[in-house]
Amino acid sequence: MSEMQFCYHCRFHHPKTQMRRYLTKQGYRWRCTRSIQAARQSLGMREEFGRFQTEVNRAEARRKAQYIHVQRAVQRD
Ligand SMILES: [Zn+2]
Numbered sequence: 001m002s003e004m005q006f007c008y009h010c011r012f013h014h015p016k017t018q019m020r021r022y023l024t025k026q027g028y029r030w031r032c033t034r035s036i037q038a039a040r041q042s043l044g045m046r047e048e049f050g051r052f053q054t055e056v057n058r059a060e061a062r063r064k065a066q067y068i069h070v071q072r073a074v075q076r077d
Pocket residue numbers: 007008009010011012014031032035
């Protein structure tokens with residue numbers, strides 16, 4: 001049986017081959033590569049969503065600006 005190491009993230013013991021030392025606010029802790037990768041992926045998805053949201057806001061602002069422009073043009077006539 002392979003050596004086990006306590007994973008602070010899962011609060012579970014994993015085989016030591018799946019463990020990496022991970023820097024936290026409390027110093028180095030052992031954490032499994034799977035949880036590190038999962039965290040990285042969700043971070044990437046958040047960034048992706050943030051970019052999408054920015055694009056939506058930009059499009060909305062453009063649409064509003066155009067609408068105001070049209071309204072002003074109508075009032076002038
Ligand atoms: Zn783990």
